[in-house]
Amino acid sequence: MPVPRLSNEGDDPLSIFMKPPPYETDEERTDRLRREAEEKRVSDQIDEYIKAERAAMKKKRSDIKLLLLGQSESGLCFESFSLYVSNLVFSTGKSTTLKNFQLTFAPKAWREERTSWRAVIQFNLVRSVNTILDVLSKEMLSALGGGSTAHLNIAQSSSRPPSGSWSMDALDANLDGNFSSDDEQEVYQPIPASTFPPLKFTSSHSLLKLRLAPLRSVECDLKTFLGAGSTEVTASTSDISQMVATPFDIDYRGSAPPSASLTRRRTNEFAVRSHAAWKRSLGMHTGSSKTRPSSPKAGLDLDGATEVIAGCKDDIKMLWHDPLIQELLKRRGVKLGDSAAYYFHHVDRIANRKYEPSDDDVLRARLRTLGVQEHKLVFEHSADAGSTWCIYDVGGSRTSRAAWLPFFDDAHAILFLAPINCFDEQLAEDPRVNRLQDSMILWKSIVSSKLLTGCSIVLFLNKYDLLVKKLQSGVQARDFVTNYGDRENDAAVFAKYMRGKFKTLLKDLSPKPRPFYGFLTSVIDQQNTGLTLSYLRDGILREHLKKAEIV
Ligand SMILES: Nc1nc2c(ncn2[C@@H]2O[C@H](COP(=O)(O)OP(=O)(O)OP(=O)(O)O)[C@@H](O)[C@H]2O)c(=O)[nH]1
Numbered sequence: 001m002p003v004p005r006l007s008n009e010g011d012d013p014l015s016i017f018m019k020p021p022p023y024e025t026d027e028e029r030t031d032r033l034r035r036e037a038e039e040k041r042v043s044d045q046i047d048e049y050i051k052a053e054r055a056a057m058k059k060k061r062s063d064i065k066l067l068l069l070g071q072s073e074s075g076l077c078f079e080s081f082s083l084y085v086s087n088l089v090f091s092t093g094k095s096t097t098l099k100n101f102q103l104t105f106a107p108k109a110w111r112e113e114r115t116s117w118r119a120v121i122q123f124n125l126v127r128s129v130n131t132i133l134d135v136l137s138k139e140m141l142s143a144l145g146g147g148s149t150a151h152l153n154i155a156q157s158s159s160r161p162p163s164g165s166w167s168m169d170a171l172d173a174n175l176d177g178n179f180s181s182d183d184e185q186e187v188y189q190p191i192p193a194s195t196f197p198p199l200k201f202t203s204s205h206s207l208l209k210l211r212l213a214p215l216r217s218v219e220c221d222l223k224t225f226l227g228a229g230s231t232e233v234t235a236s237t238s239d240i241s242q243m244v245a246t247p248f249d250i251d252y253r254g255s256a257p258p259s260a261s262l263t264r265r266r267t268n269e270f271a272v273r274s275h276a277a278w279k280r281s282l283g284m285h286t287g288s289s290k291t292r293p294s295s296p297k298a299g300l301d302l303d304g305a306t307e308v309i310a311g312c313k314d315d316i317k318m319l320w321h322d323p324l325i326q327e328l329l330k331r332r333g334v335k336l337g338d339s340a341a342y343y344f345h346h347v348d349r350i351a352n353r354k355y356e357p358s359d360d361d362v363l364r365a366r367l368r369t370l371g372v373q374e375h376k377l378v379f380e381h382s383a384d385a386g387s388t389w390c391i392y393d394v395g396g397s398r399t400s401r402a403a404w405l406p407f408f409d410d411a412h413a414i415l416f417l418a419p420i421n422c423f424d425e426q427l428a429e430d431p432r433v434n435r436l437q438d439s440m441i442l443w444k445s446i447v448s449s450k451l452l453t454g455c456s457i458v459l460f461l462n463k464y465d466l467l468v469k470k471l472q473s474g475v476q477a478r479d480f481v482t483n484y485g486d487r488e489n490d491a492a493v494f495a496k497y498m499r500g501k502f503k504t505l506l507k508d509l510s511p512k513p514r515p516f517y518g519f520l521t522s523v524i525d526q527q528n529t530g531l532t533l534s535y536l537r538d539g540i541l542r543e544h545l546k547k548a549e550i551v
């Protein structure tokens with residue numbers, strides 16, 4: 001049966017309107033066609049513009065902003081005591097977590113960047129060697145009666161009595177982070193020389209010092225090349241009063257917090273950087289060592305530094321494996337940073353002319369973060385290939401924390417790292433404050449912040465591997481955390497206890513109810529961290545989409 005036509009094409013007003021005039025000349029026709037082509041071009045252009053706008057809006061919606069927060073701190077230099085603190089490093093693992101993000105979700109970009117970490121790893125190794133040489137020199141000098149440092153105990157934590165013990169109640173009373181203790185100098189108490197029998201150094205130690213001397217200038221060169229991140233912040237005692245735990249915790253009384261650009265202008269340390277200068281100098285995607293450029297910045301021949309380090313390989317091994325040196329480091333409580341032992345263990349590979357860093361080497365590398373650094377993570381795999389996350393990695397020292405505030409405004413998620421192994425350590429910046437306590441003060445401030453009400457917050461209780469080692473070495477948690485009571489001195493039990501404390505703080509202090517996500521992590525373990533981050537990515541995305549009412 002023929003379908004009845006509702007209207008004849010000839011009756012359609014649009015068709016009538018668009019119909020060419022009945023007696024059109026050739027010239028008029030050409031003119032009309034040209035006009036129509038032009039109109040179509042403009043119309044297509046508008047369509048394209050709308051399409052691009054839509055895509056940009058969609059992209060904007062899916063761009064997650066993630067802040068990596070947590071403490072870290074500086075070596076503190078009391079000049080009159082001439083302490084061996086040059087290599088003191090306390091951090092939480094924020095930058096290492098960022099590296100794990102790259103390794104897990106952007107492996108191709110990670111592989112291209114990996115070689116550029118070589119200079120940092122060499123610097124970390126050389127710096128540890130030089131710190132040991134400093135301690136050795138001073139000890140040998142004082143054995144000859146030429147110095148007074150043999151009378152100083154610089155141990156910061158486990159080798160001294162638990163003067164830094166704290167209770168959860170004390171935490172409640174000290175929200176501002178200015179925890180007071182009776183004797184701030186206690187950490188640096190002199191001890192009588194007779195406490196230890198003298199160490200008998202020989203001419204081989206003097207020879208080692210001589211043969212390793214070229215590493216001094218290598219350290220200087222690498223430091224110049226790598227920039228300010230290669231030096232730990234030092235603070236004089238006079239700075240202590242200025243350094244509160246949560247400088248961003250200011251009541252702006254209705255006025256807006258300072259913008260990122262304003263903060264950026266105020267001080268260079270607070271600048272947002274997308275890439276460290278040393279990475280730019282290396283062109284980031286450096287190929288083999290043959291094509292690696294010399295640094296234009298320092299006039300430094302990186303291959304020359306590699307040569308010197310390779311030439312010192314056997315002496316470095318000898319220094320590290322010398323039982324007398326190990327005893328000296330123990331007696332003097334020298335801390336070389338979390339990765340020193342790892343790099344010494346792999347010195348055959350690292351102190352080599354053909355050295356190429358492995359993934360693990362890069363995860364262990366230490367370079368202090370200055371201010372706030374922005375990283376664009378472009379996902380390479382899976383359903384969200386091509387989507388971008390903006391990850392802000394911050395410097396965690398108390399002097400850096402004021403720079404965090406402008407980034408709270410539009411953050412979607414915060415990954416907060418607290419080093420669970422440091423329950424027996426004090427801040428070098430302020431020896432009155434226990435490090436885990438400082439982390440909890442920060443956590444309280446973050447979870448109670450009104451600015452961050454809409455933000456998902458995730459906790460990493462990090463450095464769990466170091467906690468296991470510490471408790472196994474006999475350090476008693478109850479000596480430092482008084483409320484811990486008679487619970488077992490076991491890493492899993494202690495971690496569960498602390499996780500509970502962080503959870504309670506979040507539940508009690510959040511302006512609005514929010515779920516607690518708390519993980520025990522060792523972010524140098526790439527496989528487990530990768531799994532945790534995948535889980536986290538899904539969770540953050542789901543929360544984000546829910547808030548944007550996309551699902
Ligand atoms: N053993 C162990 N070492 C870790 C862990 N997390 C980080 N580290 C090491 O600790 C050092 C410092 O880590 P970073 O990630 O640079 O610390 P950060 O929090 O970024 O420090 P700042 O930039 O100073 O705020 C590096 O050498 C890391 O390899 C961990 O879970 N276990």
Ligand SMILES: [Mg+2]
Nearest residue numbers: 094095368369
């Ligand atoms: Mg960092």
